[in-house]
Amino acid sequence: MSDDEALSVDVSILSERNKKALVDALNSVNGSKTLVLDSSIAGPLGLVTEVALMKQHGVDKMFWLEPGPLSPSSSNVIYLCRPTITNAKIIAEHIKRHAKESRKFVYTALLVPRVSTLVSQILEEEGVLGDVSIGSYNLQFIPLAPDVISLENDRALREIWVDGDESVLFNSMQALTALQRHYGLFPRIVGKGDSAARLARLLERQMPKSTSTSMPETLMNPSITMDCLIILDRRVDMITPLLTQLTYEGLIDEVFNIRNSHVEVPASLLSPPVPQTGSSSAATASSSSPAPVALKKDNKKKYHLTPSTDPLLAELKDLNFSAIGKKLNHIARKLDEIQKTDLQAKTVTQLKDFVGKLGGIQSEHQALRLHTGLSELILSYTQTEHFNKSLEIQQNLLASYEVSAQVSAIEDLIAQEAELQLVIRLLCLASITSGGIKAKTLENLKREILQAYGYEYLPLLLALSDPSLAILLPNPLPTSLTSSATAKYPFTSLRKSLRLLIDDSPEALEEVENDISYVYSGYAPISVRLVQCIAQKGGVLSNPADKEKAAVDGDGSTAGPPTKVQAHPIVGWKGFEEVITTIPGETVDIVQSGNIPATAKTKSEGTKTTVVFFLGGCTYTEIAALRWVGRQNRGRKFLVATTGIISGAGLVENIANLGKPAGTKGDSIQ
């Protein structure tokens, strides 16, 4: 990502805020303290602070919040956890146990992000409310990258559309309001989807109706740095997360499962270089064995995927995986050259320069080794039969090519005992793209799934076909469901109107590279197309990059950076109203003028930031695609805000309610 224009919104403020709030919360309890950590907080917390900082503020020992005995080392015990019922019960159990052992501690529960009646109610029911002082640690948006902020709630999608628990909406509203507190009102809120509309209304209501002295100034006036908030709820585009992500970072997520920007990789890739040049050929030889086996062999280590410590990641993460080999090769060559030329340094100044660069080169070397190793592992994964088969099915389904053949191919995958998440993803994709699967076939497939993976997955299947999610439906719909609001997803018409599919033929390759569809090798994610409908209207119909090239060619001057087109101002959905109304869900377009009358809006030049909020999570590919969109114009940058980063596997896991955020035990706690 080339940051020629810096983001006009600096998210590092949020990092500082998060860190300070934590320190304040810790300091509110005097003396040394034992910290008991909710495992679902640990990941996000790892992005906010280091263990050292917590030690500085009196934390002498840390434990996981889990049932069973707790032996604190100091008289103060601080619980840092989400306000869930389970957590409250564990806390109550600890306190009661200590009371029975007649050991005395001072308990403080810091709830993230805010205090809740639910927790105090349960503590009261358990009879320990008087022993705990309850506070809060208001952890909201966590910056993952300079242009990505996340609430890091993995379960948002399940909570909203399966459980019907809309706490996420309220928390998002508070987080977005906090953002407005820093930068001023979003001049416009545009969105799509029922939940998005609800969030927008909550945001709007939060604003004061009349002048009130207790409101900060920033909430009174439209922002001058941000021009729009785009809210997309995940229901608007369920297709994208079901597909296999094909960017580098996306594939790392698919293969290794990135959690809170951390990924577990074989330790050998991270350890300092071993002088063993011959081993690379051996590694390629062994790559013919399936990846999962290779992955399990050596012990794993956590690695923080962030461009701030990894010099190569920024260049690599958003590339389509097919281009990674070339890129790595190029980098390797470059490094080699630098080293060679510098070794020939003659004069002292040259030598000094070289020594100065050494550190940088070394870390680049290390990163290079890591990424080569990772892409090797990914490569072997992409060569497995199931991977290729599912990719083929995906592409065919997106093109609506021989749908019934694809469905029987899915059945074959079930017979071959392919992963459940893979099967479910494909099946849902088939259902959405073709407007439902024939009732008889679907019933048969469901039966196959239940037999092959267990009858305990029946609730998962029910949840998928529930009207609130409606991503696995029979065709035609049974009468009991038709009445409800489950309008069919108009995929085939969207494919045309939003130019979703770009021919994968060699002639069109150029075009694929010059469109957001590169992230799925020829398929443009609907969500990002919708953002383009608002913020880059030209890009939906044709390639902005093409035009620009033509313009440059016309000038005849190929030298110098190409002049980009100035981004057009935000005018809502204008021009795409018809397309938008065909998609189920409410459409939102609100102008927030604050106290200044709308007519007296000040037009200021300079780069504006458009905030795109994904309610229910977004994928790495969508982030990559948005970055691509941002690069095409002058004067507009995107800030991606999301409830969390999701992938197809995680999505299925969440809906099935299997993978409760497992404690990523080890590194963050010592």
Place this chain on the structure above:
Amino acid sequence: MFEHPTSSWQAMQDGNVFYRRQQLYSIPGKLPNLSHYRIAGCRYGGPLALMRDSSKMIALGTTPLSMKPQIQIISSAGEGIMSFSWDQGKIIRFGWTFDEKLVVLNEEGTYRLYDLQGEYQQYSLGSEAAEMGVIDARIHENGLVALTGALKLLEVKEWRGERALHLANPGLSQPPHAWAVIPPDSTISRHVEVLLSVESTIYTVDSLETVDQLLARGPFIQVSPSPNGKSLALLTFSGLLWVVSTDFQRNMAEFDTKSVIGADGPVCQVEWCSNDAILVIWENAVSLIGPFGDRLDYIYPGSTFAITEIDGVRIIGPDSCDFIQKVPASTLSIFRPGSTSPSAILFDAWDSFNQRSPKADESIRSIRPDLAKAVDECIDAACQEWEPYWQRQLLSAAKFGRGFLDIFNPTEFVNMGQTLKVLNAVRFHEVGLPLTYAQYVHTSSSYLIERLTPRNLHLLALRISNYLSLKPDTVLRHWATAKILKSKPTATGSGQDAELGDDEVCRIIVDKFQQLGGADVSYAEIAKRAWEAGRTNLATKLLDHETKASDQVPLLLAMKEDRLALLKAVDSGDTDLVYQVLLDLHKRLPLGDFFRLIEDGGPKLTSASKLLQVYAREQNREMLRDFYYSDDRRVESAVLSLDEASRMTDQSAKVMAVKAAQKFFSEDKDRAFEAKMMDESVRLLTLQEQLEKETDGKVPVFGLCVNETIKKCCMNDMSKRADKIKADFKVPDKRFWYLKLHALTEIRDFQGLEAFAKSKRSPIGYEPFVRYLVSKGHSKEAIQYVARCDSPKRMDLYIECGEWRMAGKECKERGDKAKLDELRKRAPNSLIARELDQMATSMK
């Protein structure tokens, strides 16, 4: 016309220090005989609380008789503020809080906080105090310490009804002769300290320990700490007044009270005058004792009562309310006879100027270098004067002097003018707040406003707020509350407010708020008062104006507006608020009503219903089951049942749970498929149970899926059984073959696999055999299956098996020269390359 300031001065210490007694109010005949009463005075010019002292005998007819004890509250200016009678247990002690509330504590450990309107909150010291009884207490501004019948000390901090905490046990065998507390904000430890006069010594008690100060001069009958908590005045039985630092390290003064002529009987009160002098009060005499044992006597025609202030002491006598203080430095500097300080000269110059005397100019010239200081001193002295005439004189002198200065910052001057206006307004006898400037600064202006509103002086409070640019919110809030209470519809219907209807009152309040910009006043708070006053309708109307749902909802709940509360909570999007309502309703309503409320809400309450389910799934499954049952939600009931099944370990219980789920599904005609599946699930579980029984539990299969069960059978030499399951569950051939392939490969039963492969024509072909075996590292075993695959694929499959020679042969047989060439290029070593070369040549 006005007495010169010095007329109230009296010298002490050889004329170096002056004390002055200013009359604040003249109140002849307004007060009853104070000696018949127990009295508590509020600091900062606050009112007195009086209660008939039942231990004293009085002549019949001098005071109205009443069976119940009655407490009267009277302002410093002698105006009655309110009175109330006490119907609880015997009053032990009463005293004032910082915010001018009267605390009344009875022997059962119950205490009430009365505001000046007579509204009160009641709290208790806890069960222990109730059992043992309270025999004495000391009340300070921010808490109280009670002495229980067990001679233990209980402390209450703040006035929010906090739990009473034990202080260290002093181990007394009888009540102390006298005792006192030093409030937390005046001690070094910032915790309350109690001083107990025990035998001949003093015990200092705090929350941690009791310290015996090892004194021998006791016992003491009066213990009185100074306002700053640094010094202590002790009075012995023999009448010796001993002043000592609170750590008992420094002896400060001693004075024999018996030496005062005309003072008979016991000492009634030992009070501090600020921090440097002590006022001793007898029944018929008042003496001020200076720090060096000097004495000033004051004459009053009857009994008096004194209240220590931070800058002096207030004395209420039969005819007047006086304030005694050390003459402040600035005042002394200006008015002291013969003073030649610059400020005195400035004041003199101003006087001369007024009399058009040229001396004025001369005087100013003489103090030119110190003029700024003189001006400041005049401003300062102005605020120390009680009489507006002298305030004006001094400020005018300052203004006059200011004219001769090149640079002068007028802020101080303007502020002082404003402050004096405010102070004079509240000192007016109808208001009766004799607040001095020092006290005003100490307590802040907003505190003053908060004291005015409980006296129903809203207009004055509002004007002062505006004048000092304070927010009008506090005043408005109190005003609205008072308005509601006043306008209470009464049977008699007298008074102008009484006839106002709810709509009218609501409109008046809303209008006033909008007009005065009280945007931060919470309507919910006012609505709450309306509700408490029994005006539910008005409360609902007011609540409609509240924008914050988090304030609205709790009151609606309290008002039992259950549906509305739930709707508002859902509407706010704040899930926590919804929980608050749900949990409250669940506690309060019968289950059936509770469910009906939610179900009848329709789509508007869907999210509440969903939240209830989330909560119940974790915390109260029994309720969830009832909820689903009462709403005929078969599918949800079934899923719940399944979820429970997944947590069970007992086999038969699990089967039962799944059967229950099956039943639920079967009751819904749209769920035939699910019911069938559950039926299958039950069959499988029973079959697995049986299987385990047959194998004596050596093959654990219970709870596995169909696939795994088949595999387990294949792996444990029960292929017949596997076939049977296949038939029973109608497992497709294809899947069955894959399963068997996977299972046999896992146990390396390659012979079995071969036999199986040959048993009939494979429905999945043989390519999967090769690929799977290779992927599991059994390349050698895979080779034999290549021959049975489609010929075009064979060559690649051979290569996957690492069988280059066979691959070459395959090419040769098919005559595919190009492929063979390709093979030669990819050959992994020279040996194979050579062989391939040979083949290539032989092909020609």
